[in-house]
Amino acid sequence: MRSRGFLFGLGGGIVGTVLVLVVLFALGLADISTTPEETPATPTPTHYTPAPPPQGLTPEQIYDRAAPGVVMIISSFSASSFGYPFGGGERQGLGSGFVVDQDGYIVTNAHVVEEDGTRAKRIDVVFKGADSETTRVEAELVGVDLRFDVALVKVDPRKVSLTALPLGDSDTVRVGEPVVAIGNPLGYNFSLSAGVVSAIDRPLQSPAGPDVVIPNGIQTDAAINPGNSGGPLVDL
Numbered sequence: 001m002r003s004r005g006f007l008f009g010l011g012g013g014i015v016g017t018v019l020v021l022v023v024l025f026a027l028g029l030a031d032i033s034t035t036p037e038e039t040p041a042t043p044t045p046t047h048y049t050p051a052p053p054p055q056g057l058t059p060e061q062i063y064d065r066a067a068p069g070v071v072m073i074i075s076s077f078s079a080s081s082f083g084y085p086f087g088g089g090e091r092q093g094l095g096s097g098f099v100v101d102q103d104g105y106i107v108t109n110a111h112v113v114e115e116d117g118t119r120a121k122r123i124d125v126v127f128k129g130a131d132s133e134t135t136r137v138e139a140e141l142v143g144v145d146l147r148f149d150v151a152l153v154k155v156d157p158r159k160v161s162l163t164a165l166p167l168g169d170s171d172t173v174r175v176g177e178p179v180v181a182i183g184n185p186l187g188y189n190f191s192l193s194a195g196v197v198s199a200i201d202r203p204l205q206s207p208a209g210p211d212v213v214i215p216n217g218i219q220t221d222a223a224i225n226p227g228n229s230g231g232p233l234v235d236l
Contacts, residue, residue: 137156177236
């Protein structure tokens with residue numbers, strides 16, 4: 001399976017420039033109003049104090065909280081759909097996803113459950129339990145949007161304990177912000193990789209076609225490999 005990472009943010013600097021211009025203009029007015037007998041007051045220098053770095057959880061704490069909400073998705077496709085000469089059997093694809101509510105809805109990438117115009121004939125979701133135990137549940141495909149490479153699957157909430165992960169606000173993402181990715185790279189299930197937001201507003205190629213671009217992608221230097229597709233990128 002192909003792999004993509006998604007991300008977003010905005011830098012500062014304009015506000016600081018405006019404040020400097022306002023200060024200089026006020027000093028100019030003070031100089032104009034001074035009479036020859038008066039001694040202009042020496043302006044008090046201002047010092048820029050950078051904002052303290054954001055405080056948050058450690059990667060270990062994030063993993064303990066979020067990993068139960070991350071899943072492995074195993075998609076089974078009919079081999080005949082891909083032109084295999086013998087027409088029988090099946091092939092499997094591997095990806096990741098994450099639970100978004102207690103009703104059993106799970107978000108993943110579209111290319112995890114659909115490839116070359118063929119949708120998976122069966123989707124299994126593997127949940128991480130305590131002591132590295134896992135639970136495998138069959139899921140139904142709710143919907144696919146190839147344009148944005150997003151898909152929604154659903155499991156029966158009565159069959160497994162669910163941990164929903166809260167969605168973040170893409171407008172608050174900043175370049176340099178620490179993040180971690182949790183998923184199943186190369187089949188190494190429930191792995192964590194750490195990095196930062198490297199850039200925002202990156203265009204991404206959509207699986208819907210060569211002329212379809214996904215806007216506002218988030219770039220990260222956290223390791224992303226086949227099998228991570230559909231998994232979450234989590235901030236601190």
